[in-house]
Amino acid sequence: MTTRIDRRFARLKEENRPALVTYFMGGDPDYETSLSIMKALPAAGSDVIELGMPFSDPMADGPAIQAAGLRALKSGQTLAKTLQMARDFREGDDDTPIVMMGYYNPIYIYGVERFLSDAKEAGIDGLIIVDLPPEMDQELCVPAIKAGLNFIRLATPTTDEERLPKVLENTSGFVYYVSMTGVTGSALPDTNNVSAAVSRIKEHTDLPICVGFGVKTARQAKAIGEAADGVVVGSAIVAAIAQCYDDNGKRIEDPAEAVATLVKGLADGVRSRQMA
Amino acid sequence: MTAPMEPNSFRIGPDDEGMYGIFGGRFVAETLMPLILDLEKHWNAAKDEPAFRAELDHLGRHYTGRPSPLYFAERLTEHLGGAKIYFKREDLNHTGSHKINNCLGQILLAKRMGKTRIIAETGAGQHGVASATVAARFGLPCIVYMGATDVERQKPNVFRMNLLGAEVKPVSSGHGTLKDAMNEALRDWVTNVEDTYYLIGTAAGPHPYPELVRDLQSVIGTEAREQIQELEGRLPDAIVAAVGGGSNAIGLFHPFLDDRQVAIHGVEAGGHGLAGDEHCASMTAGRPGVLHGNRTYLLQNDDGQILDGHSVSAGLDYPGVGPEHSWLKDSGRVIYSPILDEEAIEAFQMTTRLEGIIPALESAHAIAHAIKLAPTMGRDQIMIVNFSGRGDKDVHTVGKMLGMEM
Ligand SMILES: Cc1ncc(COP(=O)(O)O)c(C=O)c1O
Numbered sequence: 001m002t003t004r005i006d007r008r009f010a011r012l013k014e015e016n017r018p019a020l021v022t023y024f025m026g027g028d029p030d031y032e033t034s035l036s037i038m039k040a041l042p043a044a045g046s047d048v049i050e051l052g053m054p055f056s057d058p059m060a061d062g063p064a065i066q067a068a069g070l071r072a073l074k075s076g077q078t079l080a081k082t083l084q085m086a087r088d089f090r091e092g093d094d095d096t097p098i099v100m101m102g103y104y105n106p107i108y109i110y111g112v113e114r115f116l117s118d119a120k121e122a123g124i125d126g127l128i129i130v131d132l133p134p135e136m137d138q139e140l141c142v143p144a145i146k147a148g149l150n151f152i153r154l155a156t157p158t159t160d161e162e163r164l165p166k167v168l169e170n171t172s173g174f175v176y177y178v179s180m181t182g183v184t185g186s187a188l189p190d191t192n193n194v195s196a197a198v199s200r201i202k203e204h205t206d207l208p209i210c211v212g213f214g215v216k217t218a219r220q221a222k223a224i225g226e227a228a229d230g231v232v233v234g235s236a237i238v239a240a241i242a243q244c245y246d247d248n249g250k251r252i253e254d255p256a257e258a259v260a261t262l263v264k265g266l267a268d269g270v271r272s273r274q275m276a
Numbered sequence: 277m278t279a280p281m282e283p284n285s286f287r288i289g290p291d292d293e294g295m296y297g298i299f300g301g302r303f304v305a306e307t308l309m310p311l312i313l314d315l316e317k318h319w320n321a322a323k324d325e326p327a328f329r330a331e332l333d334h335l336g337r338h339y340t341g342r343p344s345p346l347y348f349a350e351r352l353t354e355h356l357g358g359a360k361i362y363f364k365r366e367d368l369n370h371t372g373s374h375k376i377n378n379c380l381g382q383i384l385l386a387k388r389m390g391k392t393r394i395i396a397e398t399g400a401g402q403h404g405v406a407s408a409t410v411a412a413r414f415g416l417p418c419i420v421y422m423g424a425t426d427v428e429r430q431k432p433n434v435f436r437m438n439l440l441g442a443e444v445k446p447v448s449s450g451h452g453t454l455k456d457a458m459n460e461a462l463r464d465w466v467t468n469v470e471d472t473y474y475l476i477g478t479a480a481g482p483h484p485y486p487e488l489v490r491d492l493q494s495v496i497g498t499e500a501r502e503q504i505q506e507l508e509g510r511l512p513d514a515i516v517a518a519v520g521g522g523s524n525a526i527g528l529f530h531p532f533l534d535d536r537q538v539a540i541h542g543v544e545a546g547g548h549g550l551a552g553d554e555h556c557a558s559m560t561a562g563r564p565g566v567l568h569g570n571r572t573y574l575l576q577n578d579d580g581q582i583l584d585g586h587s588v589s590a591g592l593d594y595p596g597v598g599p600e601h602s603w604l605k606d607s608g609r610v611i612y613s614p615i616l617d618e619e620a621i622e623a624f625q626m627t628t629r630l631e632g633i634i635p636a637l638e639s640a641h642a643i644a645h646a647i648k649l650a651p652t653m654g655r656d657q658i659m660i661v662n663f664s665g666r667g668d669k670d671v672h673t674v675g676k677m678l679g680m681e682m
Contacts, residue, residue, distance in 0.1 A: 059305070109579065158307050
């Protein structure tokens with residue numbers, strides 16, 4: 001069974017270039033604005049969309065994404081609305097893969113079976129759930145695979161040789177290599193480490209490997225793109241949205257335009273280096 | 277939810293995956309997974325090793341001051357006219373609460389694992405003080421995350437931590453209480469994986485922490501069980517403890533779990549009452565969910581977002597509870613009830629006036645429940661209350677509530 005994610009990476013392989021994977025927080029700062037941002041992403045050069053599900057206690061996120069989640073929750077975002085956002089997006093785009101990213105509890109409370117069937121119906125292609133390591137696969141990973149969704153796993157610098165096969169076992173779509181130990185949005189390590197890590201993971205899997213956590217500029221995106229099959233950008237996008245509002249929450253710039261400009265730059269960076 | 281079948285023993289959990297029935301587990305980011313597996317390995321090796329136990333016992337005796345007395349609260353008993361009330365005096369421990377029992381065990385483990393930096397979260401500041409204390413004693417740097425709200429209401433403990441050489445980092449996300457401090461500690465750990473030991477302060481978090489902390493705190497119940505048999509020639513009819521994350525409670529309860537004749541009562545923070553959101557009674561008023569590495573009863577809304585809750589007692593101001601308590605609740609072995617802020621304040625005053633002992637507000641919750649229970653029991657019956665900590669840290673809070681000039 002191929003998914004939108006499989007098809008997208010197959011096409012990029014033909015085009016011989018890495019993917020730009022963009023993360024934003026669903027409902028930040030409000031539903032309509034967030035949907036307009038989502039709709040602007042593909043044209044700006046995003047190949048895969050990560051749709052953030054806000055959670056009150058994002059233990060693995062840095063300040064930028066923490067704040068985005070709180071803004072979204074404050075404006076009334078719920079898991080049901082995040083699914084609706086994907087549905088609305090799908091009315092105009094049936095090709096761009098959507099991966100929902102977040103924490104387990106809102107899904108657990110929504111109900112795993114109900115969530116999987118609603119997500120599938122809404123046009124979701126994959127899931128990244130930060131607090132579900134392979135040890136917890138029976139919770140959501142195994143049911144998600146049965147439902148035809150990709151379960152994308154994070155591999156990290158602490159995932160050693162012995163553990164890697166376990167992490168990759170039920171992973172599909174792509175592997176998300178977290179390029180450093182730390183929360184989202186921290187400083188990027190040097191690209192030498194990244195390319196060594198990517199080679200190490202490649203010995204265990206044929207899946208595409210995307211690298212993220214800390215990529216902010218087009219130059220960094222280009223450098224990471226030389227080592228990996230995809231570059232994930234999150235905090236920089238979320239920060240760009242925040243900067244469209246002044247201290248009183250008044251809108252001073254159009255967030256969809258600001259994000260499109262940023263993503264175009266990142267996409268140019270990623271595409272400027274054709275893969276060998 | 278269907279009640280689990282009554283097990284042969286209530287003392288066998290968790291299973292190999294760290295589960296107590298549906299509760300517990302290891303819901304952590306991949307970065308932390310190798311670390312908690314490593315911790316589990318080291319703990320399993322250390323816990324039954326005679327040399328490790330001997331060092332811990334020695335420190336317990338000579339540093340903490342164990343065993344802590346089991347004190348007959350004669351005037352309180354007389355006043356209430358029911359069951360004989362005994363206090364298990366964890367307030368007399370070095371640093372003033374039960375938290376030191378856990379910290380000594382974990383710092384020995386940290387040393388064993390070659391870790392060189394200690395991080396901890398704290399609510400009331402008691403765990404922060406105990407962590408800073410053992411870090412000083414063993415010469416390791418210590419960083420304590422503390423909610424900004426708690427920094428304000430537990431000032432004396434902030435000074436103590438600073439004096440002990442620890443760095444207190446105020447956390448202003450959320451309501452600035454224990455939950456937020458725990459998030460920030462986890463963020464630190466995920467960043468500093470090589471050298472850092474996360475010294476968690478309660479019987480919660482990902483496996484093996486709930487089991488590890490329980491084992492270290494079980495010294496409370498083990499001693500109490502021996503002491504009461506020495507004093508009274510039999511086991512108590514009831515035991516009572518306050519439940520924040522649940523470490524002092526599970527420490528008292530665990531050795532008694534298979535003594536079916538002993539009624540076991542856990543006391544949650546009822547705050548301003550369970551009708552609104554101003555309480556921390558996660559088991560009485562919450563439902564199972566996943567937070568901070570484990571599945572357990574949580575205060576949350578219909579979208580699975582965690583609520584902040586409220587308690588006059590900073591140490592009980594946590595929207596979750598250790599997973600073993602959730603399991604003990606569903607299995608029916610332990611009865612959990614809420615106590616309101618005002619009831620705790622009343623118990624605080626009554627204990628101070630009648631016994632000349634100032635209890636921590638957390639412990640005052642347990643005493644308040646004992647005050648309700650005792651008159652319903654016969655004069656020949658016996659009850660043990662876990663006096664988890666001393667109340668010096670709370671004098672300011674209580675004084676303000678009573679309208680005293682501070
Ligand atoms: C004196 C005292 N008792 C009880 C508690 C509650 O914690 P736990 O439920 O882990 O015992 C605290 C927490 O700070 C405390 O300081």
